[in-house]
Amino acid sequence: MTPYLRQADFLPPHDHAALLDWTMANLSRFSPAGLAGNIVDPAVRRALTLRDLGPHHDLLEGHVRAAVPDWIAALRVTPFAISEVELELAAHNDGAHFLFHSDTYTRDQPARGDRMLSAVYYFHQEPQGFSGGCLRLHRIGASPGDAGIDVPPAQNSLVVFPSWAPHEVLRVDCPSGDLVDSRFAVNCWVYRAREIERSGTAAVQP
Numbered sequence: 001m002t003p004y005l006r007q008a009d010f011l012p013p014h015d016h017a018a019l020l021d022w023t024m025a026n027l028s029r030f031s032p033a034g035l036a037g038n039i040v041d042p043a044v045r046r047a048l049t050l051r052d053l054g055p056h057h058d059l060l061e062g063h064v065r066a067a068v069p070d071w072i073a074a075l076r077v078t079p080f081a082i083s084e085v086e087l088e089l090a091a092h093n094d095g096a097h098f099l100f101h102s103d104t105y106t107r108d109q110p111a112r113g114d115r116m117l118s119a120v121y122y123f124h125q126e127p128q129g130f131s132g133g134c135l136r137l138h139r140i141g142a143s144p145g146d147a148g149i150d151v152p153p154a155q156n157s158l159v160v161f162p163s164w165a166p167h168e169v170l171r172v173d174c175p176s177g178d179l180v181d182s183r184f185a186v187n188c189w190v191y192r193a194r195e196i197e198r199s200g201t202a203a204v205q206p
């Protein structure tokens, strides 16, 4: 099975509450989530995203960077130097889902590096206005429809797994249809520089 980690109570209560408040105040800025190449296909991925976390960006990035060495050790991922951390805020409302996929780019896709670790931080309003929306993690080499491990999007929790592991977001039911009742998450992708960039840099060094 794919190795993964779960961390309960990831953010201190004050930071969790502040992120939730900021998200609620910025709901009108969310737009339909894209796939690679920014194609929007709700049959594959139905969610709203926002590529801005305001003052919470640096705080979350700091938490992630500090935790990466432990994650690498616990997940037995080949050690790498972080080149970048990419963050995205996502809201899954009624009927939202993300079909079977992995988060890595193929070698021929233009990318600023390779995604190595995917971490997803979950939060939502209380009382919880949605059900479903588990993250289903699959083993490497699995096919759509195979059994996996279902991780519930628990309040203030984080899940981490290697970015190449297949996974999906199971359908969310949100009877009110109100955006405030969504399943909220921050997607965090930890990058390492691409080999080609590293050797390119080496070549111009004396």
Ligand SMILES: O=C(O)CCC(=O)C(=O)O
Binding pocket: 090, 098, 103, 120, 134, 135, 167, 168, 169, 185, 187
């Ligand atoms: O929200 C989740 O649990 C995972 C989202 C995801 O897989 C993605 O955005 O690539």
Ligand SMILES: [Fe+2]
Binding pocket: 101, 102, 103, 118, 167
């Ligand atoms: Fe994903």
